[in-house]
Amino acid sequence: MKIIGLTYHKSGVHDNSVALLENGKVLFAEAEERISRIKHDGRFPYLALKEGLNLTKNKLKNINYFVSATPNENYIQMFLTTVKFLPTVGLGNYLEQMIGALTHKIDKVSDDDRPKNIQEMGISESKFFTVSHYFAHAVAAYYTCPFDKCLVINMDGFGPGDKGEPLSGQIYLGENNKLIGLEVVPVHASLGLYYGVITMALGFKLNDGEGKTMGLAAYGDPAKCYKKVKNFFPRFIDNDWIVKSSIMDILNVSRKKVYVKSSTYKYLKKLVEDYGKEDVAAACQLVFEEELVTYISHLIKKYKVSKVALNGGIFLNVKANMRLLEEKVVDDLYVYPNPSDGGTAMGAALAGFITKGQKIKRQELLHPAYSREYKNSEIITELKKTKGIEYKKLGTNLPRIGAKLLFDGKVVGWFEGRGEWGPRALGQRSVIADPRHLETKNRINNILKGREWFMPFAPSMAIEGAPKYLKMLRKAPFMIIGDRIMPGMEKDLKAAAHIDETVRPHLVTREANKLYYQVIKEFEKLTGVPTILNTSFNKHGLPIVYTPRQAVEHLLWGAIDELIIGSYHVWRK
Known part of the structure; x- marks a missing residue:
């Protein structure tokens, strides 16, 4: 049985993605942004599907x-959920934000030149x-x-539940290869949305700049x-999440024209101005960590x-994940390597097999290399037609040559094997360098x-x-859990x-x-240091590179x- 999972079967989300599986085995998985070259592309993932x-x-x-993985919005459920906020937010704010939600579309990239949904692909409803x-x-x-x-804790900014009702998370028990639903996290408890609106007040983008907020916090x-x-x-x-008076404003954060007129937006901008x-x-960052620790401890x-x-966009916050271990809230944790909404395409496909009665066996993921791999023949074709470069084919000495380049102070693009599934570059589409010199960090930040x-x-x-280097972690394959450096290292x-x-x-x-x-x-043989600097292979504002070009x-x-x-070492003339 072959199943294609989609983050969303229409346009209108962020990081819309595709995963193609056969009998539970991943054949291909990729985000639309990598192919369209539009960061966080939320349109129907036509290009990724075709690829x-x-x-x-x-x-x-x-x-x-x-x-x-995204059922259609249920407006009745939306009303039944939000009307409970009336005593806290007041009738005026409630009506203002509901009217705003009904009269303003969520901001999104135009998709007039391509299929907008699964129906336009000619897929049978059956x-x-x-x-x-x-x-x-x-x-x-x-x-x-x-x-x-284990407990399977899923929390993000916003998502539809089983009935299409707005939620910000759901908790399951995973045991004996099965999942049992335990409880939901209500939408008014959305730590992700609240972190996101502060991110916006700091001048960063929602669903993109939250990592900058975490970085700036230090x-x-x-x-x-x-x-x-x-x-x-x-x-x-x-044992309960308290409704805040700002909740209706915040639920409209994706409708920027509505949100920027709200008292919440003005309050947060003033907070940044004052402090x-x-x-x-x-x-x-501190409050986010505290509330997450409180809830997961419960x-x-x-x-x-x-x-x-753990899964869901808020678990991209490596500092919060670190704190769960550091404070011994949990005995052990695993974070899915593509935890934002793009990763639900994989979950949707796997859930499809379960729904159709096919058993799926739990198997630990070692590396999420599920995207396209380019052959040497494809790479050399690109190199031959490119002016201004020189290149040489390497053999078994490739790792040694790569390490020597780093030792010599070079910042190296590394494009090998199948591309990564998720936002982290994990040694497939990476930029690598010598980690020992601070000027390397400044140079990459400024130039790349x-x-x-x-x-x-x-x-x-x-x-x-x-x-030798880390206080806690002995297993961290996905660059998604923080740690503290051992003294002197x-x-x-x-x-x-x-x-x-x-x-x-x-x-x-x-x-x-x-x-x-x-x-x-x-590199360790040359320096005594078993570590290299790694960052994603992309200029700021662009998705990670997808093609040799x-x-x-x-x-x-x-x-x-x-x-x-591939097998080639390339440099400018």
């Missing part, structure tokens, strides 16, 4: 089912169905995690405006299960990324080096560590990524010094 079919030599008629947004999250997390029994003093931010955020008190970006970001105590699998000065990079570390990680002496490590094994592991080990363009732009792609 997946072509690469796997399938046709639409050969696919048994198409499954969407082949299409939807699953709960949070069930898709839960399936993706549980069936790829290392735990037979430079601020949370005490300066802690009480104000604490009173603004959702609170979990006496400064760094201190507001610091308070936001779940652990209530259900008496101490291992957790063109991004904010405070944003950190990450260390890719041979797994056996973890005890900062000298080796100057360009890959944050100002607060934390890192988001990528622990690499030979089994998961042999070639990348070999480069790290060769895009990789070469980054070289020609001067965004990288040299390029290793």
